[in-house]
Amino acid sequence: MGRVMTETTVSTLTPPRAARRGWAGQAGRSALPVLTVLAAIVVAWYLAAVWMNAPWVRDQAARAGETVTTGQLLRATMAQERPVLPAPHQVAAALWEGVTGQSVTSKRSLVRHGWITLSATLAGFALGSAAGILLAVGIVHSRVMDLSIMPWAVASQTIPILAIAPMVIVVLASVGVTGLLPKALISAWLSFFPVLVGMVKGLRAPDPMQFDLMRSWNANGGQVLRFLRFPSSLPWLFASLKVAIAAALVGTIVGELPAGATQGLGARLLSGSYYGQTIQIWSALFAAAILAAGLVWLIGAVARLTLRRMGLAR
Amino acid sequence: MMNRPEPALHLSQAPAAPVIEARGVSLTFPTADGPVHALKDVNLSIGQGEFVSFIGPSGCGKTTFLRTIAALERPTAGTLTVNGMTPDQARRARAYGYVFQAPGLYPWRTIAGNISLPLEIMGFDKADREARIARVLELVELGQFGSRYPWQLSGGMQQRASIARALAFDADILLMDEPFGALDEIVRDRLNEALLALWARTGRTIGFVTHSIPEAVYLSTRIVVMSPRPGRITDVIESPLPRERPLEIRDSKIFAELSHRVREGLRAGHGAGDD
Numbered sequence: 001m002g003r004v005m006t007e008t009t010v011s012t013l014t015p016p017r018a019a020r021r022g023w024a025g026q027a028g029r030s031a032l033p034v035l036t037v038l039a040a041i042v043v044a045w046y047l048a049a050v051w052m053n054a055p056w057v058r059d060q061a062a063r064a065g066e067t068v069t070t071g072q073l074l075r076a077t078m079a080q081e082r083p084v085l086p087a088p089h090q091v092a093a094a095l096w097e098g099v100t101g102q103s104v105t106s107k108r109s110l111v112r113h114g115w116i117t118l119s120a121t122l123a124g125f126a127l128g129s130a131a132g133i134l135l136a137v138g139i140v141h142s143r144v145m146d147l148s149i150m151p152w153a154v155a156s157q158t159i160p161i162l163a164i165a166p167m168v169i170v171v172l173a174s175v176g177v178t179g180l181l182p183k184a185l186i187s188a189w190l191s192f193f194p195v196l197v198g199m200v201k202g203l204r205a206p207d208p209m210q211f212d213l214m215r216s217w218n219a220n221g222g223q224v225l226r227f228l229r230f231p232s233s234l235p236w237l238f239a240s241l242k243v244a245i246a247a248a249l250v251g252t253i254v255g256e257l258p259a260g261a262t263q264g265l266g267a268r269l270l271s272g273s274y275y276g277q278t279i280q281i282w283s284a285l286f287a288a289a290i291l292a293a294g295l296v297w298l299i300g301a302v303a304r305l306t307l308r309r310m311g312l313a314r
Numbered sequence: 315m316m317n318r319p320e321p322a323l324h325l326s327q328a329p330a331a332p333v334i335e336a337r338g339v340s341l342t343f344p345t346a347d348g349p350v351h352a353l354k355d356v357n358l359s360i361g362q363g364e365f366v367s368f369i370g371p372s373g374c375g376k377t378t379f380l381r382t383i384a385a386l387e388r389p390t391a392g393t394l395t396v397n398g399m400t401p402d403q404a405r406r407a408r409a410y411g412y413v414f415q416a417p418g419l420y421p422w423r424t425i426a427g428n429i430s431l432p433l434e435i436m437g438f439d440k441a442d443r444e445a446r447i448a449r450v451l452e453l454v455e456l457g458q459f460g461s462r463y464p465w466q467l468s469g470g471m472q473q474r475a476s477i478a479r480a481l482a483f484d485a486d487i488l489l490m491d492e493p494f495g496a497l498d499e500i501v502r503d504r505l506n507e508a509l510l511a512l513w514a515r516t517g518r519t520i521g522f523v524t525h526s527i528p529e530a531v532y533l534s535t536r537i538v539v540m541s542p543r544p545g546r547i548t549d550v551i552e553s554p555l556p557r558e559r560p561l562e563i564r565d566s567k568i569f570a571e572l573s574h575r576v577r578e579g580l581r582a583g584h585g586a587g588d589d
């Protein structure tokens with residue numbers, strides 16, 4: 001009995017302290033496995049590049065009636081202009097060149113295209129998150145909304161976004177709405193759902209005793225929301241925002257794919273594939289991935305700071 | 315062996331107008347394993363300024379009865395009035411300060427912030443809030459800990475903070491569910507004294523659940539003994555102790571006699587539950 005009680009006391013006391021101590025050390029500990037995996041991926045990628053680009057080199061050589069040594073073959077597979085699979089250093093060089101090699105106003109600048117994608121992503125993310133939070137508040141307060149909205153929200157996510165994105169773009173363009181807004185709408189479409197699901201869960205997270213306390217003080221619905229439901233939902237909110245921002249980026253890029261788009265990372269992807277510019281495709285892909293990682297990291301940092309200040313860090 | 319009580323028929327001669335009046339209150343929880351009779355035909359009338367303790371084995375419905383008074387549960391039969399109103403009307407009139415069996419502090423608020431919460435909800439202004447927070451923190455001997463977070467406090471300190479939170483606004487009726495269960499004897503003694511002093515000063519009506527016979531005898535004007543399956547009142551013991559109670563009163567003969575009587579009542583209840 002005594003032992004059990006000590007253990008509960010200890011376990012209720014430790015997590016925040018452990019979290020405080022552990023954070024700095026964790027970064028060092030997690031770096032090694034991450035780097036190992038990265039190295040393995042790069043090696044595998046080089047091997048794949050050689051294997052996939054070699055037929056074209058042999059073909060060219062055969063046509064010219066030459067023979068190639070293994071050394072020549074290796075070098076040639078990694079220096080093609082339109083390889084089947086560009087080598088990592090080619091993609092890295094293209095990325096570097098796209099970011100630093102030209103003025104940010106240039107049509108080939110990845111900074112410019114990245115910003116266009118980012119701004120639509122952020123707009124869609126803000127829109128989608130706000131919608132998700134508002135709907136979640138409605139759902140936890142109204143049984144009717146719970147029963148009526150949830151099925152539609154789920155249904156909305158089963159529609160293939162690739163199929164309706166062009167329609168949204170075309171329909172909006174026909175009424176004169178172009179540019180950021182149509183893309184942001186598609187992005188909001190994808191990002192509201194994780195926030196909705198996370199917030200419904202989070203707003204219902206407080207335990208019954210905490211609701212009973214509020215009831216005994218005769219707190220009204222708004223006060224329960226503000227003082228209890230909303231603060232307890234924050235860990236869920238941040239977790240779902242991470243998913244939502246990634247979804248928002250995908251939504252924006254999909255919105256940039258339909259014919260006619262000339263700006264944004266999605267447009268770079270598309271034009272790259274028109275002209276067989278595989279290096280351009282891959283560098284746009286990586287730019288998008290880096291953007292996504294940065295955004296997710298940013299939300300994670302805000303979450304850590306906020307939750308730690310609130311004593312909710314774990 | 316003395317006057318054996320007729321269970322479920324205790325129209326007591328309360329000294330003042332009844333604040334809480336339970337008549338034939340029953341509460342049955344429907345569960346997967348069939349109905350649980352948490353309360354069965356409970357009759358009790360508690361007067362203004364009384365200190366009533368509830369004692370009985372685990373699962374006899376003490377918490378359930380307190381929750382029913384506070385309108386957190388609804389009786390399935392019988393009537394319950396509080397100040398002549400339904401419990402829910404009394405709740406809306408903010409008649410209750412409730413200390414739950416577990417501290418239930420909000421982890422994202424400091425101790426002072428936790429105590430401040432009901433005050434903010436009830437619309438006390440800032441200066442008043444601060445004065446009240448300081449006063450109740452002092453009362454539960456947590457004066458230094460207002461700016462700490464709950465996880466920085468021990469379980470017993472958290473429990474005291476939750477008591478302070480219930481004392482901060484002036485509820486007429488204090489309902490306390492094993493508030494001192496997690497405390498060491500010395501602090502428990504001091505808080506018992508502090509609670510008695512507060513009760514004498516403010517004249518509030520207090521419903522108090524405890525598993526400790528000495529605590530029940532020391533604090534109460536009346537001790538309600540309950541027994542489980544179904545949860546019911548088996549004995550109501552009036553205390554002849556004066557309202558002014560120094561700690562030494564616990565060494566007196568009359569205290570020992572009262573304790574004995576409560577113990578006998580509990581034994582009888584335990585026996586009855588084993589059918």
Ligand SMILES: Nc1ncnc2c1ncn2[C@@H]1O[C@H](COP(=O)(O)OP(=O)(O)OP(=O)(O)O)[C@@H](O)[C@H]1O
Pocket residue numbers: 343344345350351352370371372373374375376377378379415545
């Ligand atoms: N919400 C509920 N649903 C179903 N059964 C319940 C519920 N709440 C309480 N009970 C049952 O009612 C009975 C009385 O419970 P209660 O919590 O009032 O006991 P208690 O006297 O406070 O016990 P303890 O001293 O252990 O706190 C128990 O058998 C319990 O299992």
Ligand SMILES: [Mg+2]
Pocket residue numbers: 376377378415491
């Ligand atoms: Mg209980």
